[in-house]
Amino acid sequence: MKTADIRRTYLEFFENRGHTLVPSAPLVYNDPTLLFVNAGMVPFKPYFVGDEVAPFNRAVSSQKCVRTLDIEEVGKTTRHGTFFQMLGNFSFGDYFKQGAIEYAWELVTTPQAEGGFGFDPEKIWTTVLTDDDEAFEMWRACGVPAEHIQRRGLKDNYWNMGVPGPGGPCSEIYIDRGPEFGPEGGPEADEDRFLEIWNLVFQTQDLSAVRSKTDFDVAGDLPKKNIDTGAGLERIALLLQGKNNMYEIDEVWPVIARAAELAGKTYGADHEDDVRLRVVGDHIRSSLMLMSDGVAPGNEARGYVLRRLLRRAIRAMRLLGVHDEVLPELLPISRNLMSESWPEVVSNWKRISEVGYAEEAAFRRTLTSGTQIFDVAVKKAKEAGEDSLSGAAAFQLHDTYGFPIDLTLEMAEEQGLQVDRKAFGTLMQEQRERAKADARAKKGGLVNTEAYRELRAAGETPFTGYSELAGQTKVRGMLLDGRPVTTAKAGDVLELVLDETPFYAESGGQDADRGIISGSGLHAEVLDVQRPVAGLVVHTVRVGEGELALRQRVDAYVDSDYRFGARQAHSATHLVHAALRELVGPTAVQAGSYNKPGYLRFDFNANQALSKDLQQAVEGRTMEAINDDLEVSTSMMSLTDAKAAGAMAMFGEKYPERVRVIEMGGPWSLELCGGTHVSHTSQVGLVSMSGESSIGSGVRRVEFLVGPQAFDHFAAERQLVLGLAEALKTQPDQLADRVARMSEQLKAAEKELAAYRTKELLGNVGALVDKAAQIGATTLVAESAPGVAAADLRTLAMEIRARLGERAGVVALVGGSDKPAVVVATTAAARDLGLSAGDLIRVACTELGGKGGGKPDLAQGGGTDATRVPEALAAVREAVTKVDAGR
Incomplete structure (x- = not known):
């Protein structure tokens, strides 16, 4: 069977038995604990942990998954792959253990012509938890011989998420591949011969703490018994296609x-x-x-x-x-x-x-x-008799040349060297600490959600802020330093949950609202609003006056100016997105956004920078949409209808069956969005693009000032133009021409000055040769020539080399200004001694934080650190000395 046919067979089998077909979630999923979806149950996790009520009693899916923890093992074993497809059938308080086992046995053993996988029942083995007599007897009733059912402990046959939540015993299905793959004895003896294809999890317990696979606390039984299964599509495929490993499937x-x-x-x-x-x-x-x-x-x-x-x-x-x-x-x-x-x-x-x-x-x-820098570092390490590369060398490869550390490790291992990982990690940490942390990253750290889940169990937090900016509500819960409290006093900063709220929680790129919460003698400032678990709005507040108490009635007031600024910026974000798709193309898909009063940033997929003309066109098209005073309409519709209408959705976002659609100018801007917006685009006011940059391969970022901030920007630029025009005694509309003429004059003067400097240097060639150092048989001219451009430096080096005549001579010159330029030249006699300009240029440039290359007779390069010119020249001297000593 083709892999696609196996997938189709599985989905149709369970659809025909009353399961709702749930499409695969994207690999990028809105779960802060995961980089990627790594198991078939991930999209169903909110139903299992009780954050949301499942909209169906039973479901089936084929989920895309990625795991990279064992990436180094890929290709070496039959069981490690980074991308895989997990088939799963799920029951939410519907059928339980017997149903899951009977369905699995039926599908696995039914002939392919009749809609099954057609495995030989005699080659099937199963495992159950040590004391799960019930599952044991159910497999026996299906026809599995007792000797083909093995009891295993918690490590192998108990499942949990690794955090507080549901857990329960599981039962696994294995296929015997035959004696050529390993010894007899079932899964306990060899899991290469006996290959697991399906795990059936019987969720029965609510775990309050999880310390390891075998060490956890059980709070009690779940209110409903659930079924969560996972069948590895690639493993089933390799067996049904008669392949030795998953890499050989179709x-x-x-x-x-x-x-x-x-x-x-x-x-x-x-x-x-x-x-x-x-x-x-x-x-x-x-x-x-x-x-x-x-x-x-x-x-x-x-x-x-x-x-x-x-x-x-x-x-x-x-x-x-x-x-x-x-x-x-x-x-x-x-x-x-x-x-x-x-x-x-x-x-x-x-x-x-x-x-x-x-x-x-x-x-x-x-x-x-x-690789050139790596080779130099390896050479240095081996010459020094060391068995490892320094952490500094590994960090330079990572930071300057984009070498992932794992690539450096692999290349070093091929050369018989280790890498000082501890020193590398220290340098990386220092770099991270120097870098400015992103505001969202600060809020996105992993936290224990148990306290939030308990508050969420009382119901979700209704958001009233679409229609009102103030309202009376009650305090449902308070957390101080992550722990529930019943009161809070002046000076406390705590997390607050209300029965309902007009405050917008940060999501969809829109910043959280600001405002105050007041009551009898109470005044508290709202600093942030987040949704740590689905459906629960949590306010971070600072109590300024009075006290807060559980179940206290309070008044919530959103800062209306702040909210209006956020609405302007959020609506402008939609307009910028539409303008980019119109002018750059449909591949300019949103890859992230953030907006707050006066500012927006928008990330989109693109492989090259926007030209100045295109930047101006995007800004102009956005302003055109603002001036057209387009109506901003909001409608609720099914997710299927919204996608059919062409509404844009964000990768990784999870949307309910009923979604909110924001329309501006008809289909020109149609997006799924839960944020707040202006009612007409003219209310955005002004936008001004303030930046365009790369934030990674294939992703660009544009930044805009919005509303009053955009006006302030334009006003400041106007004052700057007027000031420059006055200083240069010209009219504002003639300023560009005046500056261009001055620039040309300056370049001509610099060129003339450089010519004089070069002429002066060429006149000093004899003096430079006279002060050359003699290193064994080699004459070395190693000098700094600050301010000399690369072309003139090359001319000077060749002139000095010519003066050296038949001698074994090396010329190493460092010029340039902020960024050093380097030229190395060698005579024929020096090359006969084993001295190569190409080798020496790499030595010099490495010290300068740059790179270079060339032929044995002449090479040139550059660097980034002008303060290390003396070290670069010293490194060349040392390299020449080593070659001389080795002759």
Whole structure:
């Protein structure tokens, strides 16, 4: 059976038995505890933990998943893959243990012609929790021999989420692959021969604390018994397709076959080559699926995972001998393989290919430059008799050349070296501490949600702020330092839950409201508003006067000016998004946003910067929409109808069945959005683009000032223009021409000055040769020439080399200004002694924090740190000395 057919068989089997088919959630999911969806039950977690009521009693899904904890094991075993598809059937207080076991047995053993998988019942083994006699007898009733049912402990056959919440015993289904794969004895003896394909979890208990797989506290029984199962699609496929491992199934193998063809390799002939080919097959597919769900390569979090996968695949191909671009060859193959089950890889192909190919091009440049620095660092380490690379060298490769630390580790291991991970980690931490933390990241840290869940159990917090900015309500709960309290006094900063609230909680990119909460003798300032769990609004407040008490009646007042500014910025964000899609193209899909009074930033997918003309056009198109006074309308509709109407949705956001749709100018701007907005676009006032930048491979960011802040910006620029015009004694409309003429005059003067400086230096060639150092048989001229441009530096170096004549001579000059320029030249006699300009330039540039290259007779480069010119020249002297000593 094809993998897509196995998937279809599973879904149809359970649909025909009353299960609601739930589409896969995107890999990027709105769960702060996860980078990616890593299990089939993740989208159902709110129903299992009680945050939300399940809209169905039973469900079935095929969920996209990514796990990268064991990325180094990919290709080495049959069981480690980064992307996989988890089939699952779920029951929420409906059928329980017997139903789950009977359904599983029926599907697994029914012949394929009759809608099942057709496994031989005699090759099926199952496991149950040690004391789960009930499950044991249920498997016996299905026909599984007692000797094929093994009892195992909590470590293997009890499931929990790793945090407080539901848990329960589980039962697993294994298939015996035959004696060629391992010894007899069932799963207890060997889990390569006996391969697990399905885990049935019987959720029965509410866990109050979880310390490990085998150490947890049980608060009591769940009010409803639930079923959560997970069947590995790739594992079922390898068994039904008669393959040895998951890399050889139909959705992966053609990529491996093409990779082997490109490399001129035969799969199965060499273990190391096979591992590399399997890495390519796995990582190409995983990267495709991540990019199809909107992930772009970057240096943090999800973007880093994707970058790592792509770069590991590209480098594996290089180790196989392929140095040309490989993604244009391999990504389309994976797209065609996955499109039957996941059509979005075709509909999103333009963006996927642009992002992927741009990342490969960037990495090829990184490999070219960074590998030179790596080689120099390795050479230094080995010459010094060290068995490891310094943390500083690894950090420089990461920070300056974009080498992921895992790539440095792999390359170092190939050279027989370790890496000082502790020193590298210290430098990374220092860098993080220097970096300005993003406001959302500060709020997004992982917290224990148990206290929030208890408050949520009393019901969700109704939001009244769409229609009113003030209202009377009651205090439902208070948390001080994460602990429930009944009172709070002046000076306390605490978290407050109200029965209902007009305060908007930060979401959808819109900043939280500000305001006050008052009562009899009470005055408290609202500092922040968040939704730590679905349906619960939590206010961070500072009590200024009086006291707060549980169940106290209070008045809530939203700062109306702050809210209006937020509405302006949020509506402007929608207009900017629409303008970008119109002018840049439909691939300019939102990748994140943040807006607050007076300011918005908008991240979108793009592989190149917006030109100045395009920036102006986007700003102008946004202003045009504002001036058109478009009506901003809000409507509620089903999620299906909203998507059919073309409403834009954010990757990773979870939407209910009924959604709020914001329309501006008809279909031109139609988005799913829960935020607050102006009623007409003219209320936005003004916008002014204040920045355009890259925040990662394939993702750009535009920033705008909005409303009064935009006006202030324009006014400040006007004053600046007027001041410059007055200083230069010209009219404002002639200022650009005046500055251009002055710039030309300055450049001419600088050119003339440089010519005089070069002439002066050339006149001092004899003096420079006379003061040369003699290192053994080699004459070394190593000098600093501040202010001399690279071209003139090259001329000077060649002139000095000519003066050295037949001598073994090396010339090393460092010029430039803020960014040093370096030139190294060698005579023929020096080259005969083993001195190469190309080697020496890398030594100098490394000290300067830069790079360089060239031929043995002449090389040039540059750096970033002008303060280290003496160290660079000293490094050249040391390198020449070592060569002389080694002769």
